[in-house]
Amino acid sequence: MRPPKTASWVRDIPSYKPGKAKEEIAKKYGIENPIKLASNENPLGPSPAALRAIDDYKSIVNLYPDTTSKELRTRAASFFKCKKEQIIAGNGSDEIIDLVCRAYIEPGNNVIIPECTFSYYSIASKACGASVTYAPMKDGLGIDIDSIVSGVNAQTKIVFLANPNNPTGLYLDFDSLSRLLELLPDQVLVLLDEAYGLFSRAGDFKSGLEFIGKDKRILVITTLSKSHGLAGLRVGFGIGDYSIIDSLNRIKPPFNVNILAQRAGIAALGDTLFLEKTLDTVWNGLDFLYSGLKSLGLEFLPSQTNFVLVKIGKNAKSVYNELLRQGIITRYMESYGLKEYIRISVGLPEENRTLINTMRRILV
Ligand SMILES: Cc1ncc(COP(=O)(O)O)c(C=O)c1O
Incomplete structure (x- = not known):
C-alpha cells in the first residue's frame, strides 16, 4: 500500500x-x-515567580485552559502598553507565525523574507503554498530595506522582519524601520518579530509597538521564551490592529496556550x-x-x-x-x-x- x-x-x-x-x-x-x-x-x-505559579496550578491540569488566555493577555497588555483586544496569545511565537500564514496567504501569493534570518518564516509560508522571495542582505549582513522593497509585487502578502535579527544579532534603527513601512504598499502585512527586542541596548532601536493603533498593517510578535525563561512552556504573543487579531482568532486552535503556560506567563510578566x-x-x-x-x-x-x-x-x-x-x-x-x-x-x-x-x- x-x-x-x-x-x-x-x-x-x-x-x-x-x-x-x-x-x-x-x-x-x-x-x-x-x-x-x-x-x-x-x-x-525560569522566572522563580513562574515556577511558583506552576506549583500552585499543577493540580488542575485535568481542566481545559481558558481558550482566550484572557488573564494572560490582560497582564501582557499592561506589560506591552496596549489593549488586551490588540493581543493574541500563542503556543510560542512560532504559533503566531503559523496563524498569520494560514490566515493571510492565498493561492498565488508570495512573501518576502531577508536571506539571513529565522528559518521558520520560510517553513510556515511554504506550508501554506506561498512562494518565497529572499531579499539579499547588505554587505556585513544587515537588513537591506531596498532589497525588501524591490522584491514586492502585487501578489506579495507578508514581509517578515526580525528586529533585532536572528542569527546576525544586528538591528534596524527606528528611522530605517519607519522608512521601510512608508515604502511598503497597503496590501502587505508586516510581521515584525521582536523575540529579542528587550535585549537591545541601542539608543536608536525602538519597538514596532509604537505603530500599533496607527498602522493597521503591522503585527509585532514577541515571546517569553528568552527574556522570561519559559522556552519549554511555550508562551508568545501577536500584538497588532484589532482586524489582524480578529482574523487570527478565527482560526487558532482551541485551548492553544496550556493552563500552566498561561499561569506561568502571568507570573513571569510580573517578575521584574x-x-x-x-x-x-x-x-x-x-x-x-x-x-x-x-x-x-x-x-x-x-x-x-x-x-x-x-x-x-x-x-x-x-x-x-x-x-x-x-x-x-x-x-x-x-x-x-x-x-x-x-x-x-x-x-x-x-x-x-x-x-x-x-x-x-x-x-x-
Ligand atoms: C527571531 C525568532 N522568532 C521567533 C522565535 C520562536 O520563539 P518561540 O519560542 O516564542 O516560539 C525564535 C526562537 O528562537 C526566534 O529566534
Missing part, C-alpha cells in the same frame, strides 16, 4: 533544525553536564526582578564574550540580542565539532548560508569563561 501523497508544496520543505540537546551530547561524548549555548535560552533558568537580572546577565555576558573573542583575534557582529555571531573562518565546522566533543554546544551556521560562522548564546559567567578558555585551547 502506498502512503497518501503529501501536498506538493510541502514535499521540498526542509524541516527546522534546532540546536543539539544537552542529553544527546552527554551521551555521545560521555560528558556529565554539557554547556548549552545553542538556542538563545535564558541561562538563569528576574527580567532585570536576565538583562544584566546577558549584557555583562556579551561584553565578556566580546573581549574574549577579541583576544582570540576573532571577528564578530555587535549584538542587540542574547547571542553573538562569530566568524571563525574555513575551519568553523571543525571548531564547532571540537567544542561539542569538549561538552560545549554552540550552533554551526551552515544552514543559514554562513559556513564560516558559529552562533553563541550568552550563558552564565562561568559558562562564558569556559567557552572562551576552550576556544583558546582549540584555536592555538
